Amino acid sequence: PESEADESASGHGGNADNQGNDRGAPQLVLVIPCYNEQDVLPITLPVLNTKLSDLEKRGFITENSYILLVDDGSHDSTWSIIESGHSRYPTKVHGLKFSHNRGHQNALYAGLMEALNRGCDAAISMDADLQDDPDAIDAMVKEYAKGNDIVYGVRDNRDTDTVFKRSTADLFYKMMSWLGTDTIPNHADYRLMSRTALEALSHYTEVNLFLRGIVPSLGFPHSKVYYKRGSRAAGESKYPLKKMMSFAVEGITSFSITPLRAITGIGLISVAVGIVILVYVLVSFFSGRTVAGWGSVMCSIWILGGLILSGIGVVGEYVGRIYLEVKHRPRYIVEERI
Numbered sequence: 001p002e003s004e005a006d007e008s009a010s011g012h013g014g015n016a017d018n019q020g021n022d023r024g025a026p027q028l029v030l031v032i033p034c035y036n037e038q039d040v041l042p043i044t045l046p047v048l049n050t051k052l053s054d055l056e057k058r059g060f061i062t063e064n065s066y067i068l069l070v071d072d073g074s075h076d077s078t079w080s081i082i083e084s085g086h087s088r089y090p091t092k093v094h095g096l097k098f099s100h101n102r103g104h105q106n107a108l109y110a111g112l113m114e115a116l117n118r119g120c121d122a123a124i125s126m127d128a129d130l131q132d133d134p135d136a137i138d139a140m141v142k143e144y145a146k147g148n149d150i151v152y153g154v155r156d157n158r159d160t161d162t163v164f165k166r167s168t169a170d171l172f173y174k175m176m177s178w179l180g181t182d183t184i185p186n187h188a189d190y191r192l193m194s195r196t197a198l199e200a201l202s203h204y205t206e207v208n209l210f211l212r213g214i215v216p217s218l219g220f221p222h223s224k225v226y227y228k229r230g231s232r233a234a235g236e237s238k239y240p241l242k243k244m245m246s247f248a249v250e251g252i253t254s255f256s257i258t259p260l261r262a263i264t265g266i267g268l269i270s271v272a273v274g275i276v277i278l279v280y281v282l283v284s285f286f287s288g289r290t291v292a293g294w295g296s297v298m299c300s301i302w303i304l305g306g307l308i309l310s311g312i313g314v315v316g317e318y319v320g321r322i323y324l325e326v327k328h329r330p331r332y333i334v335e336e337r338i
């Protein structure tokens, strides 16, 4: 059953004691994937640290809660900022460094599993750029206390997005639901997961992860918290169009094999050429300048050829997916921990 949090993220206060706790205050870990985030981390760390101390003082979370930054193979000074963050807030800032860029989803997963293995009660995954409003954490923890194992952060506006991003995102969510994958519209990866939910997640062994599809399929009592998504506090998006598109295809097929996809593309172009020829043939036919048999043969070759190539491409997507899963390579390699 889904109970919607009627409270918006911002502008609520309150006391942990008056919420009819089903469970005690959790040890909370904030899991933050960071890829080339040197511009924004110096802003993010103090904000999140203040947030944690505030929640601790109000008895919402235990005092051993902390921030876990996962450096996804950055090329800038992200890791040294994490190290100095640790020197400044030794108990609050912890880090995990990948030896190579493995992508947002793997960085998130690594952080969540690290938090689970270290014995947390709940973990919240959020972006490094403060677009996920930290004030929504209060409402998430309250939902957790009510007994929810997963709390989704859902954005209540897309004002800060470009028209392009907004419409492609809409199309993506529509396509996902049309293909039968359960995703929460307007929910990115800002969510709280309890220890129970994290344990369930740890059994998902697929190499290519699409957490927005996996997490809703876990079940468990869950709820939503609405928040206002701001713009990036500093730095630039680490999701250029190419990464965004490949993320979308991964979500749909859970994979991407470039040469096979090229076959699909060529097939579609061939179908388009066939249709152009068809139009030409029809025009010639009605203007009486036609050679018998030529038109139907040309159209059949191009359209059928195109459909066959696209078909092979789609099959290829899934064969490629099996190939990559079968190798079962590690999702990421951890180089250092603090």
Ligand code: UDP
Pocket (backbone or CB within 6 Å): 032, 033, 034, 035, 036, 037, 072, 101, 102, 103, 104, 107, 126, 127, 128, 129, 131, 236, 237, 238, 239
């Ligand atoms: N990120 C990552 N690895 C990548 C790309 C992005 O860990 O290869 C992180 C990034 O540091 C940020 C989060 O994923 O914390 C979301 O990225 P971003 O804010 O750039 O995406 P946008 O909000 O523009 O969609």
Ligand code: MG
Pocket (backbone or CB within 6 Å): 127, 129, 131, 232, 237
């Ligand atoms: Mg962002």
